[in-house]
Amino acid sequence: MHLAEGVLSAPVLAGAAALAAASVAFGLRRLGEAQLPMAALLGASFFVASTIHVPVGVGSVHLILNGLAGLMLGWAVFPVFFVALLLQAALFSFGGFTVLGANLLIMALPAVTAHYLLRRLVRPAADGTPPPRQRLLVAGAACGIVGIGGAAALASLALVLSGGHLFTELISLLVLAHLPVFVVDALISAATVALLARMLPAALAAVRA
């Protein structure tokens, strides 16, 4: 979910950039030097996964998976998403440089929220037994709900702060356009968390900065 350049007001852009810079710095402090390759690999994985398209009706939606990334990465999701958004802005014109801070907060704040809300649900028992499948499915679906729902709420907040009632209909359209992504992301995240717990339980606690 990217807001385009030229939409947000200068105070919102500056405030979001400052908050995003502080969050990236905090995320980097929590991310040890030895964890960098793992964070980079997971960041690259989510970047690649975002190119997977799921057919919906006559069109298709691409995965966002910010909630799932947050569950696995914790605060490290800020520097990891910064890198992804910078590359997307420079190489594909998705988002942009002045709106990078706002887009980073929109994507990464719900991800960190998902991490703190859901990490207990996916934690294995003391003897290493993975949590029950139903609990994993709930945690995965909640990743999609918190991630995409939170991103939509923050994007709406940024628009309201920039244009007030002027953007009311735009916000409704934006939320409506992201409903299929919301559903698809929740379904795929649920199935992925359940699979990861069986295939490689350590994956769900990969970095956790």
Added chain:
Amino acid sequence: MRAAPPATPLAPRLRLGAAVGISVLLSQLTSPGLLLAACAAGLLLALAASAKGALPLRGLLRRIASVNLFVAMLWLTLPWALQDGGLQWSEAGAHHALLISLRTNAIALGCMALLAGLDAFAISRAAAGLGLPPRLARLLVLTVRYLGVLDDTRRRIDIAMRARGFRPGANRRTVAVLAQQLALILVHAMLRAERVDLALRARGFAAAPVPAANSLRPWRWAAGTAVLCLGSSLLWLLR
């Protein structure tokens, strides 16, 4: 015959810095005339880059189209006001939509023209050279390094899935198969990270520094600050 001189390492850094600079400058302009001129200049430069082969025309058109998806949403909502007599055209809303559309396109076209021909590695080196914190710069370089590897993994899994007759659709089977694909990509990434970790430890790795040659010298910082001051003054005059 003399060999061509090597490309200066400053060029991508300057181009990325200029792209960020014009994005900030254009995002604050409120004059439709100036924004239209910026759009035209950006389009001409992007087409020139395309003619030189630095930016494929199809890619350019696709990127313009993706930028204008959001612009289309703006025009579907901003100029219309729901009043007692139904939907009514709003001049103020239309003016706002026009300004945002021009800004969005001017910035996108300018950045496409400036960054044409730079791949992910060049962008990462340029960003690292512009003064990113060393750990963030290393994360950027590593991410770019692994993007190709994991995209290759995704392609291989995709080919294997299609060879087994998988056709994506809006159904339960697609969700299950795509979740398997995603889980496999993540597991591949984590196993690779373990191998990287082992290899680094075996070589007595502590922390790889970002190449010092990429750091900006003081006079370049001074030049950058001067350009920033000039841009701010220009912005103040134009407003």
